[in-house]
Amino acid sequence: MNADAAALRARARRTQWALLAPYSLWSVLFIVVPLVFVAYYAFTDNAFAFTTEHFVRFFTATSSTDSGEVRTYLLIFGRSLKLAVISTVICLLLGYPLAYIMSRAKPRAQKIMMTLIMIPMWMNFLIRTYAWMTILQDTGILNGFLSLLGLGRVHIIGTEGAVVIGMVYDYLPYMVLPIYSILAKLDVRLIEAARDLGCNGVSVLRRVIWPLSLPGVLSGITMVLIPSVSTFYISQKLGSGKFFLIGDAIEGQYVANNLHFAAAMAFILMVVLLVCMALMKYLTNRQVNGGAKA
Amino acid sequence: MKTASRVFTTLIFLFLFAPIVILLIFSFNASKSLSVFSGFSLKWYGELLNDQVTLSSVRNTLLLAVSAMVISTVMGTAASVGIDRLRRRWLRATLNTVTDIPMTNPDIITGISLMLMFVFAGRLMGFSQSLSFWTMLIAHVTFCLPYVILQVLPKLRQMDPALPEAAQDLGCTPLRAFFKVTIPEIMPGILTGAIMAFTMSLDDFVISYFTSGAGFQTLPIRIYNMTKKTVTPKMYALATIIFFVILALLIISSFTDRDDTKKKKLYRRQPD
Numbered sequence: 001m002n003a004d005a006a007a008l009r010a011r012a013r014r015t016q017w018a019l020l021a022p023y024s025l026w027s028v029l030f031i032v033v034p035l036v037f038v039a040y041y042a043f044t045d046n047a048f049a050f051t052t053e054h055f056v057r058f059f060t061a062t063s064s065t066d067s068g069e070v071r072t073y074l075l076i077f078g079r080s081l082k083l084a085v086i087s088t089v090i091c092l093l094l095g096y097p098l099a100y101i102m103s104r105a106k107p108r109a110q111k112i113m114m115t116l117i118m119i120p121m122w123m124n125f126l127i128r129t130y131a132w133m134t135i136l137q138d139t140g141i142l143n144g145f146l147s148l149l150g151l152g153r154v155h156i157i158g159t160e161g162a163v164v165i166g167m168v169y170d171y172l173p174y175m176v177l178p179i180y181s182i183l184a185k186l187d188v189r190l191i192e193a194a195r196d197l198g199c200n201g202v203s204v205l206r207r208v209i210w211p212l213s214l215p216g217v218l219s220g221i222t223m224v225l226i227p228s229v230s231t232f233y234i235s236q237k238l239g240s241g242k243f244f245l246i247g248d249a250i251e252g253q254y255v256a257n258n259l260h261f262a263a264a265m266a267f268i269l270m271v272v273l274l275v276c277m278a279l280m281k282y283l284t285n286r287q288v289n290g291g292a293k294a
Numbered sequence: 295m296k297t298a299s300r301v302f303t304t305l306i307f308l309f310l311f312a313p314i315v316i317l318l319i320f321s322f323n324a325s326k327s328l329s330v331f332s333g334f335s336l337k338w339y340g341e342l343l344n345d346q347v348t349l350s351s352v353r354n355t356l357l358l359a360v361s362a363m364v365i366s367t368v369m370g371t372a373a374s375v376g377i378d379r380l381r382r383r384w385l386r387a388t389l390n391t392v393t394d395i396p397m398t399n400p401d402i403i404t405g406i407s408l409m410l411m412f413v414f415a416g417r418l419m420g421f422s423q424s425l426s427f428w429t430m431l432i433a434h435v436t437f438c439l440p441y442v443i444l445q446v447l448p449k450l451r452q453m454d455p456a457l458p459e460a461a462q463d464l465g466c467t468p469l470r471a472f473f474k475v476t477i478p479e480i481m482p483g484i485l486t487g488a489i490m491a492f493t494m495s496l497d498d499f500v501i502s503y504f505t506s507g508a509g510f511q512t513l514p515i516r517i518y519n520m521t522k523k524t525v526t527p528k529m530y531a532l533a534t535i536i537f538f539v540i541l542a543l544l545i546i547s548s549f550t551d552r553d554d555t556k557k558k559k560l561y562r563r564q565p566d
Contacts, residue, residue, distance in 0.1 A: 011468075012468075015468070016376055016379055016380075019372045019373065019375050019376030019379075020372075020373060020376035020377070020380075020389075022369050022372065022373070023369055023370070023372065023373030023376070023389075023439070024373075024389070026369065026435070026436070026439070027389075027392045027393070027436075027439075028392075030408065030411075030432055030433075030435075030436045031392055031395050031396060031436060032392065032395075033411060034404075034407035034408045034410065034411045035395070035407050037407060037410040037411045037414060038403070038406065038407045038410060040410075041410050094306060097299070097302060098302070098303060098306055101299045101302070101303055111548070113303070113307075115544055115548070116307055116310070116311075117310070118544070119314075119537075119540060119541070119544070120310050120311070120314060122493065122497070122540045123314065123533065123536060123537060123540065124497065124499075124513070124514055124517055124533065124536065125497075125499070126499060126514060126517045126518055126521060127317065127517060127521075127529060127530070127532075127533040128313050128314065128317075128533075130521050130525060130529070131313035131314070131316055131317045131530075132313050134316070134320075134328040134329050135312065135313060135316060137329065139329065140329050141316060141329050144329065144330075169309065169310070169313070172306075172310070173310075222398065226398065226399075226400050227400065227401070229400065230400035230401065230402045230403070232402070233499070233500075233518070237521070247402055250402060250406065251402070254406065254409075254504065259410060259413065262406060263406065263410060266402065266403050266406045266407070269400065269402075269403065270399065270400075270403050273399075273400065277398065
């Protein structure tokens with residue numbers, strides 16, 4: 001080996017280092033270290049001495065609202081998970097057929113529908129959620145419309161149903177887009193082959209299209225579930241009161257400047273979500289591989 | 295089946311556009327109400343144009359989004375080139391995992407985690423106010439970076455590695471080869487990444503909410519503060535303007551897209 005080649009390789013290594021160093025430094029400083037701070041705050045008190053009191057508080061504290069309803073943090077966390085799962089299922093049930101219809105439409109129609117899905121995403125979600133509030137209110141537009149038709153009024157605002165409507169509305173595009181992008185690229189010959197081999201419409205969907213679209217479904221589920229489980233604005237406007245979902249609880253503690261307790265709840269949320277994601281990945285991997293074997 | 299799917303699609307789009315149509319209509323309301331329309335008027339648009347706080351929050355949002363876009367695009371592109379050249383697999387896997395964190399973590403956790411660090415660091419340095427424009431900029435660059443890398447890295451993978459090597463064989467320095475060959479080749483990815491970074495920054499509320507100080511207010515935070523009190527159609531007027539700006543941008547971009555495909559076809563038609 002001559003000295004020239006060695007010098008060249010040394011220079012290449014230096015370039016590589018110069019390219020990667022800013023980003024690596026940035027991600028350690030502003031992604032990894034902040035997460036360490038969440039754990040640090042979660043396990044310390046205001047004087048930064050070790051404590052588990054925040055976790056004890058999370059699992060035991062109770063508070064009652066004006067209406068006499070008893071709320072514990074566990075109950076709130078459970079409700080967050082429940083509403084997020086319901087919203088995700090509804091998004092999947094609405095989003096998958098829509099993505100399928102879009103992927104089978106003419107190119108021009110596909111483009112128009114894509115644009116129509118993107119437009120709401122680009123508008124500020126706070127204003128859109130607020131507009132839903134004026135629609136769903138007891139004296140709102142929906143009830144005005146219903147009484148105009150001679151039908152009775154409905155009470156939606158402040159219920160779990162209203163929060164689910166808000167979540168489905170805000171996050172439905174995040175379900176449609178990843179599924180659509182997979183279905184649009186799906187090889188049509190696979191479907192034709194399945195039909196040639198005697199599959200009917202339903203079994204083509206169940207045994208060919210659905211398994212192939214699973215990666216899109218998975219990322220759609222992730223993109224709906226995570227923001228729904230942690231939202232606080234939707235529940236503030238469409239749910240009742242400030243202490244409704246885990247996101248509200250965290251935001252409330254932040255506003256009250258109880259940073260350590262807020263960090264503890266963020267820590268619990270993060271751990272639960274990590275476990276959920278790992279489980280989901282494991283299950284889909286198994287399903288995909290199992291499908292291939294069968 | 296055909297009619298069923300048409301009805302289904304129409305219903306979904308009605309659902310998606312119901313609140314938008316309602317805010318478009320009520321932005322022209324003569325009275326203060328957001329649910330009873332009492333006559334056409336442009337007065338809320340006039341009030342909006344005289345609302346200095348909102349106008350300055352629009353300027354702040356644009357300033358922040360442009361700065362975050364420039365920094366994250368430059369740093370993200372450099373990082374992508376570095377990651378693409380990485381031989382050590384564990385290092386590459388580690389970097390990819392870290393890049394994924396801001397995208398899979400809920401915004402509220404990204405926001406809280408950065409806020410905790412800023413507050414802690416600020417206290418160490420003895421600041422009374424640790425949150426400012428700068429902390430927001432850091433936060434925005436942090437959540438924009440993964441989107442840039444996600445767009446640029448695949449373009450580098452698709453590129454023929456022989457191209458920059460050929461340029462160097464023909465006498466280019468590595469740096470010149472990079473700017474003359476590699477950059478033009480991955481430009482579509484850089485542009486998409488930059489646009490995504492810009493729109494993510496423009497639209498972000500949750501992370502900004504936790505990392506912003508009292509002195510610097512962006513538009514989403516201004517809207518949040520407006521919706522804490524009773525809202526007048528002024529906010530709907532703002533939303534209507536945003537809607538038409540987006541619509542115009544989408545129409546313009548769809549035209550330039552068409553030009554692109556034409557160009558590609560032209561290139562393909564030329565003999566090698």
